[in-house]
Amino acid sequence: MAGLAIAFGSGAMTNSIAEIEHNDVLLIIGSNTTEAHPVIGQKMKQAARRGAKLIVVDPRRIELVDYACLWLPIRPGTNVALINALMYVIITEGLVDKEFIAERTEGYDNLWSVVQNYPPERVAGITGVPAEDIRAAARLYATTDRAGIFYTLGITEHTSGTNNVMNLANLAMITGHVGKEFSGVNPLRGQNNVQGACDMGALPDVFPGYQKVANPEVRERFAAAWNCRLDGTSGLRIPEMIDLAAEGYIRAMYIMGEDPALTDPDITHVRKALANLDFLVVQDLFISETAKFADVVLPGASFLEKDGTFTSTERRVQRVRQAISPRGESRPDWQIIGDLATRMGYPMEYNSPEQIFAEMAGLTPSYAGMSYERLAGDGLQWPCPAPDHPGTKFLHAGKFPRGKGLLQGIEYQPPAEVTDEEYPILLTTGRMLYHYGVTTRRSAALESYRPEEYAEINPAQAAELGVKTGDKVTVVSRRGRLVTRVQVTDRVPPGIMFMTYHYKESPVNILTNAAFDPVAKTAEYKVAAVRLEPAG
Amino acid sequence: MADVTLTIDGKKITVPAGTTVLQAAREKGIFIPTLCHDPKLSPWGGCRLCVVEIEGMRGLPASCVTTATEGMVVQTASPAVLEARRMLLELLLANHPQDCLTCSKNGACSLQDYAYYYGVRGDQFQGEKHAYPVEADNPFIVRDLNKCVLCGKCIRVCDEVQVNNAIDFAHRGFNTRVTPAMDLSLKESEACVFCGNCVQVCPVGALVEKASLWQGRQWELTKVRTTCTFCGVGCNLEVSVKDDRVVRVRGYDNPLVNNGWLCVKGRFGADFADSPERVARPLIRTGARGEGRFREATWDEALDYTARRLTEIKEQYGSRAIAALSSARCTNEENYLMQKFMRAVIGSNNVDHCART
Structure with missing residues (x-):
């Protein structure tokens, strides 16, 4: 989100799901869509069936590769270099949208000053993707009118996450592939209400609608509406909270519906921090790994048991x-x-979520035109600033929120941790079809079908260790170790392995690296150096 | 595209060129039965129940695959048509278990409805019947091929919507059946991803949700439209409830989002709500941190204790010594309140959630 906010002035999927089946090129990068967003995955496959061309950038041979016209099996953590090479080809072959660059963007010279150093032959060495495939992908994307970019955490969960996103925005802007139907830059949100939690201001620097807490006028408006005094200093982001809790500055935490003791990187550190608090209240459906550290557990209701909006x-x-x-x-x-x-002396007496929504909409310009009455049918897409506004199918038509789109040259930086002799295998993590976070582990049906981790390793690694599918191995990183069963498969190339984060019995975040993107403070879940040992 | 005008059962109907006779009739509210037709799938013309009589055409064409043309005159319920439909239903019922008493589909079964509508008892022909074993080796779907009417909708939804092609027709004649490759079960095939969209389109009781068995008759279900919780796509759900329990989840037809289709989690994952591991009452810690040992408390006790401790810490260490994690799984209203709570009540901007990227 931070990357798109810098480039465009607001961070959200620019297009709509219903547009996907009409796209002619889908550049899918760092998104295992058929497992993480299965119903969008369906639409991508339908588009491919109809003749749309899929360019899949992923280190693993994911299902969408079977439907792709080009698969770029990128080495994890090298996205910036690859995107630079795509732009190098587009610029040197004259495939840019000159008019769009002139009218809608600024910073082209700065972009070129960096991109010119990334010819495909050089980048092939960094990414492992053949130069010819980079050229083919660049030509196909640039010369197709209805070409959209789709990405998820394979782009953002890196120390270079914000840069990756900004570079995708660069790519879309120099080809004029944004601000219209069927082409744009589309982050697919992993959780059901990521977009909403951000929109609602569950972020340390903004009120609802991305209105800055540092802005005195904004603060005054919220202070008047809420009848209170408001702090103008941005708060802490999660990794900072965890660090300061470990150091004793954060004394109490209130954690609702999250399980950082399982899902944050380097959970050993997280658990130390939680144990160090004076007071922890956890609001959840289950005794999560985090709840085990709580002084008070407050049982929340599931989505089936309440009203509201996502x-x-x-x-x-x-x-x-x-x-x-x-x-x-x-x-x-x-x-x-x-x-x-x-009970803390600030009366918050709402009769219904509808009442809360109305209060929020009154303070949030992009939601101002929405009400439960209007949301009764198929929903509304923001921005929807007035009660007679139909909502917005695609963003940035004619103008970006920040005025001109910002083109910015971005240098490739290797991931925070690279493989070496001691830790020769690159571990990347993600989701699988049958599970979602941790709730699905409590679904009897889903759990009985996929009750444990099967880490994906390449036959080359399996042969070295002498293991076969179903056998157990020990995975060791600089931060910890765990035991897991393996699936021997060429879905992962030699030197790379994959695990999901769903299983507390083999908690992958014991291994992952708590190195963060400097802007978004998102952790590098996608790259950790590990070695494999026999189990036992 | 130009319009064409045709006559169906004496009514003049104008439709855009390319419209099928079936669509034209249904738009005017004229009833034509179908088993293999679904407006969201390609027309197939396999079940033949939708046959009609068209002046100047030989035989009885299937209306779902016959394009309306200018001046066409159609009879949807002529004696020949009715005789053909009754015969088709007799033949289907001759090899169909008549166990409607306990069938999950009872009350929402197209075959049952048409048999009743046309007064077909299924006792005209006695002959060989299938005796396939019921397939229930996976936790999601029960497949009873004895009830299959070979309408092929499951095959088309798997091909055209899920684009998975896990199943197809195999064998010939009386032995024709829908199956994964090599006659494996869905689970063994490893091609099926259990999206269950085939269950949703099955017109009879051949495919049913395993967790719904014996949980409620069709007419006992209350249906609620809501939004799925398992990823950011925002698929619309139709949640069926009986006695305050979720019996079944199906896709709700929002053409802008999921068009009625779902994945395995959305369709089969809702049972987490009734997990015995749910925290039923507020808990207060009794053991060491991280141990997870608690005692139950009343809401009053738990909330008062929490309010007192947060107030104490705020007074002693200041607002910025308190931090909150909100949740990308909770509703907008709850996220709004959480940040308002931190900012207005605690007095700190220390609020974040894990999906900031």
Whole structure:
């Protein structure tokens, strides 16, 4: 999100899901869409079936590779170099959209000053992708009108995450592939309400609608609406909270619906930090790994048990409707927060989520035209600034929020950790079809079908260790070790292995590296150096 | 595209060129039965139930694959048509288990509905019947090929929507059946990803959700439209409830998003809500941190304790000594309240969530 906010002035999927099946080129980079976003994956495969050309950039031979006209098996952590090489080809072969660059962007010279040093032959050495395939991909993307970029955490979960995203924005802008239907830059959001949590200001530097806490006018407006005083200094981001908790500066935490003790990188450090708190309240459905450190656990209600709204990856705000009553004595999270505030001397008495939504919409320009009444049907896509506004199918038509789109040359930096003699294998992590975070582990059906990790390793590694599919191995990184079963498969190339983060029995984040992107503070989940040892 | 005008059952109907006779009739509310037709899948013309009589055409063409033309005169319920449909239904029922009493599909079964509508008892022909074993080796879908009417919708949805091609027709004549390659089960095939979209289009009881078995009759279900929780796509769900329990989840037809289709998690994962591991009551820690030992508490006790401790820490160490993690899995309203709580009540901007990227 940070990368798109810098380049365009706002960070969200620029196009809509319904456009995908009409695209002619889909550049899919760092997204195992058929497993992480299966219903969008369907649409990509349908598009391929119809004749659209898929360019898949992924170190693994994911399912979409079977439908691709080009597969660029990139070495993890080298996205910036690859994108620079794509732009090198596009610029040197005269395939840029000159008009778009002149009218809609600034910084082209700066971009070229960097990109000129990334000819495909050089980049082939960095990324492992043949120069000819880089050229073919660049030509295909640049010369097709309806060409869209789709990415997820394979782009962002790197120390270069923000740079990766900005570079994708560069690529889209120099080819004029943004600001219109069927082409743009599209981050696919992993969790159901990532977009909404960001939109709602669950971020340390912004109020709802990305209004800066540092802006005195904004602060005044919220202070008047909320009848309170407001701090103008940005707060802490998660890794900073964890570090300061470990150091004793953060004394209390309130954690709702997250499990940093399982899903954050380098969980040994996270667990130390949580144990060091004076007070921890966890609001969750289950005794998560984090909840084990809590002083108080408050049982929240699941999405089936409450009303509200989610904002999907395409900025679509849709209703969540209660289907069953809260289980046990659990309560919807909005009630719990309100009750707690009231007990702390700040009355927060809402009768319904609808009332909360109305208050929020009154303070959030991009949601200002929405109401539960209007959301009753198929939902509305923001920005929707007025009650008679139909919502926005694609972003940046005619103008970017920041005015001109910012082109910025970005140098390739290797990932924070590279393989060496001691840790010769590159571990990359992600999701799989049958699980999502941790809730699905509590689904009897899904859990019985995929009850444990099968780390993907290449036959070359398997032969070295003398293991076969189903056998156990020990995976060791500089931060920890774990035991897991393996699946021997050429889905991963030699020297690279893959694990999911779903299993607390083989918690992959014991291994991952807590090196962060300097802007977004997102961790490099996608690259850690490990070695394999026999289990035991 | 130009329009064409045709006559169906004496009514003049104008439709865009390229419209099928079936679509034209249905747009005017004229009933034509179908088993193999689904407006979201390509027309196939396999079940023949939608046959009609068209002046100047030989035989009884299937209306789902016959394009309406200018001046066409169509009869949807002539004696010949009705006789053909009754015969088709007799033949289907001759090799169909008549166990409607306990069939999951009872009350929402197209075959049952048409048999009733046309007064077909299925007792006209006695002959060989299939005796396939019911396939239930996976946790999601029960496949009973004895009930399959070979409409092929599951095959088309797997091909055209999921683009997985895990199943197809195999064998010939009486032995024709829908199966993964090499007659394996869905689980053994490893091609099936259990999206369950085939279950959703099955017109009979051949494909049913395993978790729904014996959990509620079709007419007992209350249906709620909501939004899926398992990723950012925002698929619309139709959650069916009986006695305050989720019996079944299907895709709700929002053409802008999932068009009614789902994946394995959205369709089969909702049972996490009823997991015995759910925290049922507020808990207060009794063991060491990280041990996970707690005692149960009332809401009043837990909330008062939390409010008191947060207030104490705020007073002693200041607002910035407190931090909160909000959640990309909670609703907008809850995220809004969490950041408002931190900013207005605690007085700190220390609020973040893990999906900032």
